[in-house]
Amino acid sequence: MGIDQGKVIVTGGAGFIGSHTVVELALAGYTPVIIDDFSNAERSVLDGLASILGREVPCHAVDCNDGERLNELFAAEGPIRGVIHFAAFKSVGESVHSPLKYYRNNVGSLTTLLEVMKAHDVWDLVFSSSCTVYGQPDTLPVTEDTPMKEAESPYGRTKQICEELIGDVVKAEHPVRAAVLRYFNPIGAHPSSEIGELPIGTPDNLIPFITQTAAGIRDELIVFGDSYATADGSCIRDYIHVVDLAKAHVKALDWLARKEKRPAQEIFNIGTGSGASVLEVIEAFERASQQRLAYRIGPRREGDIEQIYANADKAEQVLNWKADCGLEEAMRDAWNWQVALDRKSKPVD
Numbered sequence: 001m002g003i004d005q006g007k008v009i010v011t012g013g014a015g016f017i018g019s020h021t022v023v024e025l026a027l028a029g030y031t032p033v034i035i036d037d038f039s040n041a042e043r044s045v046l047d048g049l050a051s052i053l054g055r056e057v058p059c060h061a062v063d064c065n066d067g068e069r070l071n072e073l074f075a076a077e078g079p080i081r082g083v084i085h086f087a088a089f090k091s092v093g094e095s096v097h098s099p100l101k102y103y104r105n106n107v108g109s110l111t112t113l114l115e116v117m118k119a120h121d122v123w124d125l126v127f128s129s130s131c132t133v134y135g136q137p138d139t140l141p142v143t144e145d146t147p148m149k150e151a152e153s154p155y156g157r158t159k160q161i162c163e164e165l166i167g168d169v170v171k172a173e174h175p176v177r178a179a180v181l182r183y184f185n186p187i188g189a190h191p192s193s194e195i196g197e198l199p200i201g202t203p204d205n206l207i208p209f210i211t212q213t214a215a216g217i218r219d220e221l222i223v224f225g226d227s228y229a230t231a232d233g234s235c236i237r238d239y240i241h242v243v244d245l246a247k248a249h250v251k252a253l254d255w256l257a258r259k260e261k262r263p264a265q266e267i268f269n270i271g272t273g274s275g276a277s278v279l280e281v282i283e284a285f286e287r288a289s290q291q292r293l294a295y296r297i298g299p300r301r302e303g304d305i306e307q308i309y310a311n312a313d314k315a316e317q318v319l320n321w322k323a324d325c326g327l328e329e330a331m332r333d334a335w336n337w338q339v340a341l342d343r344k345s346k347p348v349d
């Protein structure tokens with residue numbers, strides 16, 4: 001066993017990115033403690049984590065808007081080395097129809113969490129932000145200094161507001177040191193196939209839709225438009241393996257601990273640095289899984305950005321983090337996870 005790096009509260013730790021981060025934290029010698037209200041996660045994730053790590057991960061079923069419960073929990077769990085705040089809603093489409101749900105959950109929970117951190121003298125925060133804060137940028141790749149455009153959705157706006165909220169708290173000399181990670185498009189699954197993406201209902205995101213279509217759960221994938229100003233006409237994103245993304249959180253916590261104890265905020269793009277089109281993703285999936293995918297070209301999706309990918313040099317220089325996995329590897333892990341899920345859901349004779 002290595003040196004104990006201390007206890008880390010992981011809100012939303014039963015979610016897709018959260019659960020993979022819990023694994024990487026534990027492997028790096030931290031003691032993760034999950035807080036998740038299971039509004040958009042399955043309890044079976046905890047079994048997957050226990051299989052990978054060979055031990056149970058402590059978990060509290062608490063809503064991060066519940067300040068009283070959070071206070072009790074911080075008191076009971078202390079001393080706490082830091083907090084990684086994933087817990088948030090993330091459906092762009094739903095946020096357009098239910099903006100208050102997004103403001104309450106995404107902005108409300110961060111406010112409550114920062115109050116509780118202050119009360120318990122917990123300084124280090126890693127915050128889940130998104131490349132959605134850039135809107136459709138004028139120049140690519142985007143750096144952390146690329147100006148934010150007006151958000152395309154209430155979801156995107158909550159992420160912009162949360163970043164500004166943290167900035168205001170830091171300026172007021174409240175005790176917080178924050179690393180804000182702007183994720184590009186997380187995909188893939190843990191190579192053990194014990195944890196992965198578990199969308200409830202019809203997936204909004206591309207990769208679970210692809211794997212569910214190949215598994216026969218969906219009839220076909222609709223490619224949302226092929227008349228964009230890109231080489232093949234489909235949209236371009238920066239797809240990053242979720243394990244690479246998870247490792248960035250560990251690097252961010254390590255880095256925060258090395259900093260002087262005074263309020264500060266730094267923003268990092270967490271992407272691979274290269275873009276892939278929807279049609280290229282489909283090709284990578286077919287190669288990695290040896291499956292043919294049923295798809296057709298459909299109309300554009302409202303609010304979609306034509307193309308975005310990261311300049312992630314700052315994360316490499318400051319955090320010493322860089323994405324390792326390629327697209328095909330991520331598609332292989334996503335497919336293996338889908339196959340494992342199907343196997344679990346079928347009754348054994």
Ligand code: UD1
Pocket residue numbers: 090091092130131132183184185204205206207209221222223224225235236237278301304305308
């Ligand atoms: C968006 C946000 C991201 C956010 C995520 C949460 C941007 C740039 N990105 O990701 O920050 O965290 O939502 O859900 O705002 N596609 C299809 N057919 C499908 C599904 C998707 O062609 O059935 C295409 C989309 O048009 C897009 C790509 O696949 O080009 C990826 O889509 P998706 O997985 O939904 O993620 P984003 O919309 O990029």
